[in-house]
Amino acid sequence: MRFSIVTAFQPVDHLLALARAADKLGYHAISVPDHVVDLEELATPYPYTADGSRRWDIEAEWPDPWVLIGALAAITTRVRFFTSVYVAAMRNPFQVAKSVGTAAAISQNRVSLGVGIGWCKEEFELLGSDFHTRGRRTDEALELMKALWQPGWTEFEGEFYSAPRMQMNPSPSASIPILIGGLSEVAFARAARHDGWVGDIYPLEEACRHARRLGEMRAAAGAEGPFEIITALSDAFLPEHFVTAAEAGITDVWTMPWAYYSGVEASLEEKLDGMRRFAQDVIVPNRS
Numbered sequence: 001m002r003f004s005i006v007t008a009f010q011p012v013d014h015l016l017a018l019a020r021a022a023d024k025l026g027y028h029a030i031s032v033p034d035h036v037v038d039l040e041e042l043a044t045p046y047p048y049t050a051d052g053s054r055r056w057d058i059e060a061e062w063p064d065p066w067v068l069i070g071a072l073a074a075i076t077t078r079v080r081f082f083t084s085v086y087v088a089a090m091r092n093p094f095q096v097a098k099s100v101g102t103a104a105a106i107s108q109n110r111v112s113l114g115v116g117i118g119w120c121k122e123e124f125e126l127l128g129s130d131f132h133t134r135g136r137r138t139d140e141a142l143e144l145m146k147a148l149w150q151p152g153w154t155e156f157e158g159e160f161y162s163a164p165r166m167q168m169n170p171s172p173s174a175s176i177p178i179l180i181g182g183l184s185e186v187a188f189a190r191a192a193r194h195d196g197w198v199g200d201i202y203p204l205e206e207a208c209r210h211a212r213r214l215g216e217m218r219a220a221a222g223a224e225g226p227f228e229i230i231t232a233l234s235d236a237f238l239p240e241h242f243v244t245a246a247e248a249g250i251t252d253v254w255t256m257p258w259a260y261y262s263g264v265e266a267s268l269e270e271k272l273d274g275m276r277r278f279a280q281d282v283i284v285p286n287r288s
Helices: 012-025 065-074 093-106 121-126 134-148 185-192 204-221 239-247 258-262 268-287
Strands: 002-006 029-032 080-083 111-115 154-157 162-166 178-181 196-202 228-233 252-255
Touching (some): 002 012, 002 268, 012 029, 012 268, 029 065, 065 093, 111 134, 178 185, 185 196, 185 204, 204 228, 204 239, 239 268, 258 268
Parallel strands (some): 002 029, 080 111, 178 196
């Protein structure tokens, strides 16, 4: 079992210290969320709360994922980065491919692209992107980006995007894993076609059920090779809980480990102390 640090809703001036600590203490990765803006009024309900309200304070900070990953990669040597999740369909896929490919080159291939189709219609409209075709455009954009990341000349022709013969440099020296977010059967099927799935916050039993379903879908599709299942667990805190998760196929847990010791409103010093304590209490026992 591997563990990742969640940077969602954290003050930007805490992030460099958290990244250095994650790199030193043996955490596997750092997750970086994505929103361009927070609109004051929304007609679109947030899909991951019972009443449709946003789970974050309106003053929460949302740094650009690829600027942040570039900065954190420059001060670390081992820890990986993934987006949780990046709404690629709101953007031009050529620009997304350029940003992600550059981050992979700078970090020496420590980047995974976590992608979701998005939920906020108003944010799509603000960025000039069609909300209703976002699923199909995501699928096509991912194929285009994989082609653009290959060294040498490439060209592409699809329903939404076309690329005449071109190169995009720098190109990553290794493939960039693509992870898919979402809880629908369509999202699971999309994840099964790629390299992994990024979940939300679930009780252990529900998370294990999702992991088993993903395993079934990959088996039915004849998919082979490494596959990451990344999720947060709301009721797991002992080493044996994480063993149960691993046995069900969950490969990674993303967490704010300071919440176990000091609560979610911890100071930076308490966050760093919580990361150290969690590493000793949970990460080390899970390696034995």
